[in-house]
Amino acid sequence: xxxxxxxxxxxxxxxxxxxxxxxxxxxxxxxxxxxxxxxxxxxxxxxxxxxxxxxxxxxxxxxxxxxxxxxxxxxxxxxxxxxxxxxxxxxxxxxxxxxxxxxxxxxxxxxxxxxxxxxxxxxxxxxxxxxxxxxxxxxxxxxxxxxxxxxxxxxxxxxxxxxxxxxxxxxxxxxxxxxxxxxxxxxxxxxxxxxxxxxxxxxxxxxxxxxxxxxxxxxxxxxxxxxxxxxxxxxxxxxxxxxxxxxxxxxxxxxxxxxxxxxxxxxxxxxxxx
Amino acid sequence: xxxxxxxxxxxxxxxxxxxxxxxxxxxxxxxxxxxxxxxxxxxxxxxxxxxxxxxxxxxxxxxxxxxxxxxxxxxxxxxxxxxxxxxxxxxxxxxxxxxxxxxxxxxxxxxxxxxxxxxxxxxxxxxxxxxxxxxxxxxxxxxxxxxxxxxxxxxxxxxxxxxxxxxxxxxxxxxxxxxxxxxxxxxxxxxxxxxxxxxxxxxxxxxxxxxxxxxxxxxxxxxxxxxxxxxxxxxxxxxxxxxxxxxxxxxxxxxxxxxxxxxxxxxxxxxxxxxxxxxxxxxxxxxxxxxxxxxxxxxxxxxxxxxx
Amino acid sequence: xxxxxxxxxxxxxxxxxxxxxxxxxxxxxxxxxxxxxxxxxxxxxxxxxxxxxxxxxxxxxxxxxxxxxxxxxxxxxxxxxxxxxxxxxxxxxxxxxxxxxxxxxxxxxxxxxxxxxxxxxxxxxxxxxxxxxxxxxxxxxxxxxxxxxxxxxxxxxxxxxxxxxxxxxxxxxxxxxxxxxxxxxxxxxxxxxxxxxxxxxxxxxxxxxxxxxxxxxxxxxxxxxxxxxxxxxxxxxxxxxxxxxxxxxxxxxxxxxxxxxxxxxx
Numbered sequence: 001x002x003x004x005x006x007x008x009x010x011x012x013x014x015x016x017x018x019x020x021x022x023x024x025x026x027x028x029x030x031x032x033x034x035x036x037x038x039x040x041x042x043x044x045x046x047x048x049x050x051x052x053x054x055x056x057x058x059x060x061x062x063x064x065x066x067x068x069x070x071x072x073x074x075x076x077x078x079x080x081x082x083x084x085x086x087x088x089x090x091x092x093x094x095x096x097x098x099x100x101x102x103x104x105x106x107x108x109x110x111x112x113x114x115x116x117x118x119x120x121x122x123x124x125x126x127x128x129x130x131x132x133x134x135x136x137x138x139x140x141x142x143x144x145x146x147x148x149x150x151x152x153x154x155x156x157x158x159x160x161x162x163x164x165x166x167x168x169x170x171x172x173x174x175x176x177x178x179x180x181x182x183x184x185x186x187x188x189x190x191x192x193x194x195x196x197x198x199x200x201x202x203x204x205x206x207x208x209x210x211x212x213x214x215x216x217x218x219x220x221x222x223x224x225x226x227x228x229x230x231x232x233x234x235x236x237x238x239x240x241x242x243x244x245x246x247x248x249x250x251x252x253x254x255x256x257x258x259x260x261x262x263x264x265x266x267x268x269x270x271x272x273x274x
Numbered sequence: 275x276x277x278x279x280x281x282x283x284x285x286x287x288x289x290x291x292x293x294x295x296x297x298x299x300x301x302x303x304x305x306x307x308x309x310x311x312x313x314x315x316x317x318x319x320x321x322x323x324x325x326x327x328x329x330x331x332x333x334x335x336x337x338x339x340x341x342x343x344x345x346x347x348x349x350x351x352x353x354x355x356x357x358x359x360x361x362x363x364x365x366x367x368x369x370x371x372x373x374x375x376x377x378x379x380x381x382x383x384x385x386x387x388x389x390x391x392x393x394x395x396x397x398x399x400x401x402x403x404x405x406x407x408x409x410x411x412x413x414x415x416x417x418x419x420x421x422x423x424x425x426x427x428x429x430x431x432x433x434x435x436x437x438x439x440x441x442x443x444x445x446x447x448x449x450x451x452x453x454x455x456x457x458x459x460x461x462x463x464x465x466x467x468x469x470x471x472x473x474x475x476x477x478x479x480x481x482x483x484x485x486x487x488x489x490x491x492x493x494x495x496x497x498x499x500x501x502x503x504x505x506x507x508x509x510x511x512x513x514x515x516x517x518x519x520x521x522x523x524x525x526x527x528x529x530x531x532x533x534x535x536x537x538x539x540x541x542x543x544x545x546x547x548x549x550x551x552x553x554x555x556x557x558x559x560x561x562x563x564x565x566x567x568x569x570x571x572x573x574x575x576x577x578x579x580x581x582x
Numbered sequence: 583x584x585x586x587x588x589x590x591x592x593x594x595x596x597x598x599x600x601x602x603x604x605x606x607x608x609x610x611x612x613x614x615x616x617x618x619x620x621x622x623x624x625x626x627x628x629x630x631x632x633x634x635x636x637x638x639x640x641x642x643x644x645x646x647x648x649x650x651x652x653x654x655x656x657x658x659x660x661x662x663x664x665x666x667x668x669x670x671x672x673x674x675x676x677x678x679x680x681x682x683x684x685x686x687x688x689x690x691x692x693x694x695x696x697x698x699x700x701x702x703x704x705x706x707x708x709x710x711x712x713x714x715x716x717x718x719x720x721x722x723x724x725x726x727x728x729x730x731x732x733x734x735x736x737x738x739x740x741x742x743x744x745x746x747x748x749x750x751x752x753x754x755x756x757x758x759x760x761x762x763x764x765x766x767x768x769x770x771x772x773x774x775x776x777x778x779x780x781x782x783x784x785x786x787x788x789x790x791x792x793x794x795x796x797x798x799x800x801x802x803x804x805x806x807x808x809x810x811x812x813x814x815x816x817x818x819x820x821x822x823x824x825x826x827x828x829x830x831x832x833x834x835x836x837x838x839x840x841x842x843x844x845x846x847x848x
Contacts, residue, residue, distance in 0.1 A: 003428035005380040009352035022348055027378040034375060035366040038407075043763040050767060057775035065643055065781050066636045078636075111362035117328060118356040119379035119427070120348040192613070199621075203628035213635045272328055 009120040020265060021124040028116065028129020029136075044137060047097075048144050051090035055149070058082055058208060069210075073239060080154040084238050085207030087145050087163055088170055088230040091138050093198075095171035098134035099178035100194050104185060107271070114272065123268035127261065131175045138171030139164060159240035166237040170230040173253040176260025177226075183267035201227045226256065277304045279431060279462055280325060284334035287320050294320040296486035297334065302431075307463040309477030311470065311568060313578070317486040318466035319359060322435050325464065327351050339430065352380060355424030359435040361416045363408045369419055370395065370404040377426040390426055397452065398422035414445030418452065425456075432456060433464045438472060450475055470568035482568075482575055489575040494568055501574045502566035503528050505544035509551070509558035510536045519556070526550055531573055538570070595691045599699020603672060604706055614707065618714040625656050626722050629780070643781065646726065646811050653724035654733055654806025655779040657715050658740045658799055663770065664711045665741035666748045668704035670765070673752040676700070683846060693843035701742075701749055701835065708741040726811040733809045740802030743827040746834025753841040773797050778804075801826050 012018050036044060059079025068075040106112040116126055142164045149155055178194070185191055204214075205227040211219045222228050233249035236242070280302040287295040295317040302308045310318040323329035324336065327343035327350045336343060338350050364372050370391050377387035395401045398418040403411065411419065417437065424432060437453070438446040453476055457463060467473050473480055474494045482489040482497070490497055507527070511519050516537055524530050527539035527547060541547040544563030551558070573579060607614065626649065634648035643651045676683035676696070686696050712734050719725055725733070748765075755761050776790060777783070777799035783791055794800035801823040807813035808820070815823075 003380075003382060003386065003426075005352040005382060005427040005429075006349070008381040009349045012348065013346070019345075019347055022381065024379070024381055027375070027381075030378060031364070031367075031375045034371050035364070038368070038371075039366060039760070043760045046764065046767045050771060053772055053775050058780065061781040061785055062633060062637070064785055065640060065648075066633075067640045069636070110365060111358075111360065112364060114328075114358065115362040115364070115376070116379055118326060118351065118354075118358070119376065120352040120381065121379045122348060200624050200628075203624050204632075206632070208629065209632035209636055213632050 005120060017122070017124055020122040020269060022121050023125070024121060025125045025128035025132060027121070028126055029133050032129075032133045047090075047094055047137075048141055050093070051086045051141075051145050052148055054086050055079060055083060055152075059154075062208075077154070079152070080149075080156075082208055083149045083154050084163065084235040085205065085231045087142060087149075087167055088234040089202060089205070089207055089227065090141055090145065091167040091170040091234075092174045092227055092230060094138050094141055095134045095173075095175040096178045096194065096198065098137065099130065099175040100182045101191065103130060103179050103182045104191055107183070113268070117268075117272045123272065124265045127176075127179065127264045127268060130179065131172065131261075134175040135168055135171050138175075139168045142167035142171075155238070157240060160238045162237035162240075163234055166234045169250070169253050169257075170233060173226065173230075173256035173260070176257050176264060178260075180260045180263035180267065183264060183271060201225050205231055207231060226252070229253065278302065279304050280336075280338050280464075282325075282334065282336045285321070285324065285331055285336055286333045287317075287324060287329065288332045293486050295324070295331075298481075298483075298486075298488045300481055300488070300491065302462065302464065304430075305460045305462055307457050307465065307476055307478045309473045309480030310464075310466040310483055311468070311473045311477075311480050311572070312466075312483035313468055313572075315485075316483040318483055319435055321483075322433055322464065322466055326354055326356050326433055352427065353430045355421075355427065355429035355432040357417075357420050357424050357432070357434045357437060359439065361420050363416060363420060363423070365407070365409045368405050368407055369400055369411070372408060372419060373423050373426050376423045380427045382427060387426060394422040394425055397425070397455070399448070412445075414441050414448065417441060417445070417449060421449075421452065429461070431462045431464060435466050436468070437465065438467075438469065446472075470572070473568050482572060484572075484576045484578075490571065497568065497571045498566050500571075502570040503540040504542045504566060505540075506564055506566050506570060507539040507541060507544040507547050507551075508536050508562040508564065509539065509548075510560045511558050519558075522554075522556065523551065529574075531570075533579065538573070540566070540570070595695030596698035596702060599686065599691065599696050600702035600706065603700060603703030607668075607703070607707060614710070615714070618711040619718065621660060622656060622715045622718040626653075626718070626724070630722070630724070633780075644807075644811075644813060647724075649722060649724045650726055650811050651807070652780065653719045653722075654737075654810045655777075655799070655803040657712065657719060657733060658737045658802035658806050659774055659779060660715050661708050661712050661737040661741035662744040662773075662799055662802070665704045665708045665745035666765075666770070668707050669700055669745045669749045670752045670762070672700050672703070673749065674755075674761075677753065677845060678756075683842075687846045693846045694839040696846070697749060697753070697838040697842040698835065701745055701838070704745045705738065705742060708738055708745075712737045712741070724810075727809065730810045733806045736802060736805040736809060739805075739824070739827045739831070740798050743798045743802075743830035743834065746831045746838065748834075750834050750837035750841055753838060753845060773799050798827055798830060 009022065012022060015023070059077075059082055063078035066078045069078055069081040071081070113126055117123065146160060146163050150160065185193075204222055205225070206222065211222060214222070229249050229252045233246065233253065236246040236249065278301050280300075282301075283299050284297045285295055285299070286293070286297050298321070310321060312318050320329065324331050324343065325338060327347035330344060339353055341350050343350050364375065367375065373391050373394055374387050377390065378384075392401075395404055398421065400415060400419060400422070403415065408416065408419065421434070421437075434453070438449055441449065450472070453463065463476070465472070465476055477494060479491070479493050480497070481491045490501065492500065510516070513535065516532065520530065520532055520537065523537065523539060527541050529540040531538040531540075539547055548561055548563060569579065630649040630652050634652070637643060637648045642648065683696055687693065716731070716734050720730075752761075772793065776786070776793040777797040778794050779799065783794040783800060786794070804815060804819070805823050808815040
């Protein structure tokens with residue numbers, strides 16, 4: 001039996017994105033699975049605990065100081081109030097970690113992508129594979145977190161299950177956008193840009209308190225930022241609030257996903273076809 | 275002449291104002307072992323990347339197995355095995371997982387790859403390390419694994435960029451032995467190197483490159499014959515006296531090259547030349563007669579040493 | 583005659599190591615200062631004012647504004663975080679990434695001096711961050727008592743205790759693959775969340791309070807609260823908090839010197 005590598009690649013001629021896409025992003029997923037199995041699992045599994053710790057610490061500790069929060073849907077406990085925001089934030093953090101530091105490392109330090117692109121794989125295979133991995137991870141985190149909040153009695157309706165697809169959309173947006181920006185980064189120091197941007201976005205997103213404490217202009221800025229959009233998307237999905245508002249949040253992420261994917265593929269191609 | 279796998283005409287690559295590859299022409303025939311010899315920065319790696327369809331040429335034409343890399347990049351890469359200058363093995367995976375996943379990148383079936391792995395591990399002499407994480411391997415082992423990995427797709431052309439740079443002498447000899455076996459099996463080899471001994475050992479034919487241009491092209495033996503004498507006498511007088519001895523020695527040799535630490539005298543018979551010199555009452559601190567090498571060819575062509 | 587002054591090196595070796603580190607930090611001085619100012623501002627405005635508005639509207643905490651309650655905890659937390667980073671990265675760099683410690687070891691410097699030097703440099707940076715942080719807190723009106731300035735040395739002690747322990751731990755790590763992630767997720771974040779930082783420790787169930795007792799952040803926060811507003815501490819409590827933090831410094835430095843010696847002299 002002979003290798004059929006050449007026949008396989010020739011079969012792609014004339015098909016979608018033949019120069020950039022070999023139709024095999026699942027092999028990049030497989031690679032991540034092999035790495036996960038042998039050692040990366042500890043970093044991945046530990047990521048689940050982060051939002052749970054925040055929920056326990058803030059929900060119960062601060063909850064006792066704060067009392068109940070009044071929302072349009074009636075009074076809810078502080079823990080229930082912050083749960084969707086924490087889920088959205090952890091979806092963002094997980095996706096950003098996978099698509100920024102991990103991608104930077106594979107791009108510049110371990111030269112893993114260089115090895116992948118020396119085969120008949122294309123840059124779009126790599127981008128899709130990495131993003132799919134980030135989404136699977138995000139989906140599992142979201143499922144586990146939803147199970148935890150349900151177990152703690154913090155959900156009131158079945159709509160809460162929509163938190164999972166909502167979190168995956170959020171993760172998709174951040175992963176594709178983060179990867180696009182990472183592909184422009186040249187040094188470790190530039191990577192700190194993400195932290196400089198993410199920390200204030202997190203602190204001011206209103207995950208822990210209503211945005212109304214801030215003046216109108218500040219609220220407008222915060223609402224334009226992706227994390228606020230993410231929190232609104234998850235909160236609205238979980239409470240079954242469907243209308244023009246959730247459509248805006250959804251569209252916001254669709255645009256983020258498309259723009260991110262477009263630039264990532266273009267940049268990876270430029271980086272490796274120097 | 276047998277089938278030509280690679281044909282390059284006027285191949286040029288510029289980065290802004292910098293001309294990395296400057297209009298070079300060459301052909302590589304099937305089953306041939308073809309070398310690019312030159313110092314760092316000569317344009318060898320850039321040429322390799324263009325052939326590997328991971329860099330786009332600025333101008334000129336290039337066909338690999340009848341295809342243009344600009345149009346059919348993935349199809350050309352499916353024919354190639356690439357061994358880059360710096361290993362890019364997957365450090366988080368084991369030795370056999372590295373081969374496995376690389377085969378999967380080509381789309382090969384698991385059953386095909388799993389049949390291939392023992393054969394490749396044997397070739398790379400890594401059978402006992404198959405479940406070891408790559409991180410724990412020595413430099414020579416990593417290099418052999420990189421080569422084994424590149425063979426998983428049974429490439430028609432194997433491209434090796436500086437295959438033994440950074441390896442100790444023993445590891446180099448093991449690697450050369452492995453490459454010889456591939457050559458015997460009829461794999462076309464493309465090798466860049468700045469080691470003349472490596473070029474002499476491995477290449478049927480080579481081009482000598484400097485500053486993006488081809489200085490000469492032929493078999494190693496023919497290049498030595500054309501651009502050097504049969505033997506070389508190396509003499510040292512100590513750094514202070516080398517320069518003043520040059521004028522005295524110049525009429526005695528066919529050609530003379532002055533390096534910072536020694537003087538090279540080119541002659542058909544080195545021993546005889548040394549006798550002539552001592553007969554004149556000139557006594558170098560040290561002297562050595564050796565056969566001419568590609569190093570001398572390069573020195574003749576460019577006035578510079580290969581390894582600086 | 584040019585020769586290294588061996589006696590001078592043997593006495594001040596750790597200062598030379600610290601000096602080299604500080605020179606390196608100066609290259610990033612702009613970023614370090616920016617972070618030192620921006621970080622407290624962000625936390626104070628968002629958590630202090632945002633969450634504070636919810637808490638103060640309810641019943642407040644300890645009889646002071648939430649901002650005042652939170653301020654000493656944030657100060658100690660920043661000192662701990664900053665000092666830990668400033669030992670972990672240089673240690674990874676020194677042993678693995680650039681192997682600079684092995685270069686230092688081939689001079690008359692001893693392993694103990696190298697470890698101490700890294701620690702001292704981290705303390706120098708911590709002092710800068712703490713002073714800036716303290717000024718920001720002051721400007722926000724979060725500091726109430728006359729002894730509030732003593733919160734600075736208390737925070738430094740907290741930073742020192744964590745830095746000393748992390749110095750030993752980081753030096754022990756030969757393979758850093760997941761070290762940063764695990765330190766973040768299993769040490770730094772739980773400590774930040776469960777040390778009575780955002781609400782009194784006593785509000786947690788007793789089995790979770792245990793985390794506070796072993797956390798330098800809790801001990802430092804208690805001290806900080808005592809110093810910045812009229813939060814009562816008994817003499818024994820005061821002694822315990824100071825004692826735990828000082829012991830961590832001493833034990834951490836002792837262990838670091840041993841681990842450094844083992845790795846550099848094997």
